[in-house]
Amino acid sequence: MNRAEPLPLRFQIGARTLAAVERHLVRVPLSLGQVLDGEAPTLPPLSARAHGYLVTSLPAVQLEAVMAAAPGMIAQVRQRYTRHYADLGIGFDAYQAALSGNTRSGLKRKTRRVMEVSGGLLDVRRFRTPEEMQRFHDIARGISRRTYQERLLGGGLPDDTAFLHSLHALAAADSVRAWLLSIAGEPAAYLYCPVAGGIVRYDHVGHDPAFNDLSPGAVLMLEAMRDLYAEPGLTQFDFTEGDGQHKRSFATHGVACLDLLLLRPSLANRATMVALDVFDRSAAWGKRAVARLGLEALAKRVRR
Known part of the structure; x- marks a missing residue:
């Protein structure tokens, strides 16, 4: 039986959480392989203390089937999005051709600019073995500490014992790839990607905000994709939820997906659902109003 864990249901605007209600939920996260196989997930049994399920990356076409498998529970779609991925079997030339013209020209311009600042060099380092991954982590943590994802959201590259153990275990099994981009000799961006069953997962990424104007993350991403297309046996690059x-x-490519919250029909759970729905509708209305007034830049600064 999958264990329920305390998860916060956030009342959130952009990166800022205004409040949260905790519920004990069984997470049902779908991998890219599950998203692509076309079969609706099976919901595990709930323990007595569990309030319900949080199903993430559920293909939109499977919504009715999953709700039918949970009769009596109250449901709410928390967000809708495209689960993006890249086909690693088409070759790098075909991949580049599949990108939009604006993306291709923008990447060329950004790469050229980074090279100009770096004295004509594109300084990208690749990491794969346990020894290499330790060096990667030491440098990438220095970048991560300066990102707003870590400072505001706690979403930087982890440095806890569990993550380091996982990093070394994956490297020993040749199941992780990582990259670092330096600009003018200074570490500027990192990318960390586990590999399982031929699928490369976009797990941790970050760049030093001092290099924002040079778009180091985009430049590094293209070089990582170039490497992956040259490696046999890989099938997809999963950009995750x-x-x-x-x-x-x-x-x-992409698949229309959603995150589905399913709760037992208690009074407290019903009240939580109503509050979340009202808040989300109000936030959506506010976002539309900000767009109409042309205040997006100001709203972004306030949220951060």
Whole structure:
């Protein structure tokens, strides 16, 4: 039986969480392989203390089937997005051709600019073995500490014992790839990707905000994709849950997905669902109003 864990249901605007309600939920995260195989997931039994399920990356076409498998539970779609991925079997030339013209020209310009600042060099280092991965982690942590993802969201490259153990175990099994980009001799961006069953997963990424104007993350991403297309046996690059311009730019395919919250029909759970729905609708209305007034830049600064 999958164990329920305390998970916060966030009342969130952008990166800022205004409040949260904790519920004990059984997480049912779908891998890219499960998303692509076309079969609806099976929900595990709930323990007596569990409030319900959180199903993530559920293909939208499977929504009705999953809800039918949980009769009596109350449901809410928390977010909708495209699960982006890149087909690693088409070759790098075909991959580049699949990118939009604007993306290709932008990447050429950004790469050229990084090389100009670095004295004509594109300084990308690759990491794969346990010894290499330790060096990668030491340097990448220095970048991660300066990112807003770590400072505001706690979403930087982990440095706890469990992650380091996983990093070394994956490297020993040749199941992880990592890259670092330096600009003018200074570490600027990192990318960390586990590999399982031929699928490369976009796990941890970050760049030093001092290099924002040079788009180091995009430059590094292209070089990582170049390496992966040259490696036999890989099938897809999984950009994981959630949407974003970076993912849309580098993906070749996508599946319409959603995150589904299923709760037992208690009074407290019903009240939570109503509160979340009202908040989300209000936030969506506010976002539309901000867009109409042309205040997106100001709203972004306030959220951060």
